[in-house]
Amino acid sequence: MGSDSLRRGTIRVLATHLLSAIVVLLGWSTPLLAAAANHFAVAAPATVAAGAPFSITVTALDASDMVDTAYGGTVHFTKSDSGAGSFVPGDYTFAPGDNGVHTFMNSTGLVTLGIQTVTATDTTSAITGTSNDINVIAPANHFLVTAPATVTAGKAFSVTVSALNPMNAIDTTYRGTIHFTKSDSGAGSFLPADYTFTAADNGVHTFINGAGLVTLGIQTVTATDTASSITGTSNDINVIAPANHLLVTAPATVVAGAPFSVTVTALNPMNAIDTTYTGTIHFTKSDSGAGSFLPANYNFVSADNGVHTFVNGAALVTLGIQTVTATDTASSITGTSDDILVTAPPSPTPSPSMTSTASSTPTRTLVPQGGGCSDPSQCATGLFCSQAVCCDSECTAPNESCAIPGRRGECISTVAAPAPVMSNMALMAAVAMLIGIAALALIRKPR
16 A cells, blocks of 8 residues: 555656656646645535535645645544534545545534534645535425415416525525425315425425416415425415406497597406406407407406506497407407497587688787887887887886987986096197197297
8 A cells, every 4th residue: 555655656756747847848837737735625505404414525726726636635524513413524535536526425414503614634734624604594494385365266376385494584405395285175176296395496496387276265275395394384365266258348439430448357257357367359349330440359468467458449430339349269258348329520610710700809909119008018019018108128227218208119318418528639639739829929929
C-alpha cells in the first residue's frame, strides 16, 4: 500500500514537471494540472427540514480552486448543530474513482432550527472546508388544500396542496406522498391519484383539473400524507348545477339600423348564474333585413363569471317586433330575448334657414365711436364702452377720458401739456447772439 502511494506520487511529480515544461515551451499561461489540494469546498442545501436527511458534496481544491483529481486523503466531518438526533457522514477515504469529488447521499441531518454548517477536515493535514449556511426549518405538520369557492357539478377543477410547518411557512423540503379523499360520494366525482412531492415542487403542487364533484351543495377535498399524520382539508366548495339555458337581454325598443347592446347570462335550472360557464355561443335573429347584424361567435372566459355584454354588437332594420337568440355551439343550451320593438328613425330636423320668417327679430344696430353705451356689446366691433362712451380703447387710467367735447370716443389724457422748454442748443445760440450784440455796441461806442 505504501509503495503504491509512493509510485503514484512519483508519477504525479514527473507528470507535473513534464506538463510545466510544455507550458513554458508553448507559451501557455493556463496550468493544465492542478497542484495538491489545500482546502475543501463543502456544498449543502440552502434550506433543510429539521431531522430530514440531506446530501452534501466535498471537493478537494488547490490554491487556484482547481480540483485536485488525485486527492486520496481521509475526511472527517463535524457540525455546528449539537442537538440530539443530528448526524453527519462517517470518516471517508477518497478513492481514485472520485477524482477529487465525492457526494454523501442523504448522510447528514440537522435538528436545531436556524443557520447551521457542516465542516470537512483531512485527518492527517490542515486541509479543511466549511459548507454554506444551512437554514434548518421546522418540518411540515399540516397541509393547506386550496380549491375554487364555486364549481359546476361534474366539471373538472384544480386543487393546490402546500406543505406547511407549525409557523405556517412552506416546508420547501417536503418529499412525502399524499392521498386524496372527498366528502362527495356521488357517482362521477373524482380526485387526483396519489402523488409524491419532488424537489422541484418546493413544498407546493397544483393538480390541474384533477378533481370533480357532482353532489350539489357544500363539499370538501382532503389530502393526507401516506406515511404520517400530516393532513389538510380544503375550503368549502359550493357545487352548483351547470347552466341549462341562456338569458338574452336587449332593449325593449330600438331604432332601425341603430346599434344596441345585448347581454347573455348562463343560468342553471334554479335560474342561478353558472359562474363557471365557458361555452361558445352563436347568435341568430328574426330579422333578415339587409343591414341587420349580430355579434360574432363568442367563447365565455373565466373572467365573465357567466355573464357577457356585447356592447353595440347588434342592429335590426325591419320595423315591428323582432328577437335575438343565443345558442351554445356544443349543446342544447339556448335562450331568446324578449320582444324588441324596432321603430323608424326620427324625421330630419329642419335647418335654421328653412324656419326663418319675416317676423324674425331684427338685427340690432351697433353704436359707433363717440356714441353712448352702457355695455361693451352695444359698441361697434373694435370699440370699448368706457365712461358711458364707445371709445377707441378701454381708457381706464385715472387721467384719461373718452368724453372730452370735440374728441368724444378718443381716449385723451386730461393732464395739461407742460410749456415748451428751450433746448440747450437754442439757449446757447441765444446767449451767443446777446454777447455778440453787446460786443458790437462797445466797439461802436464813441470815445
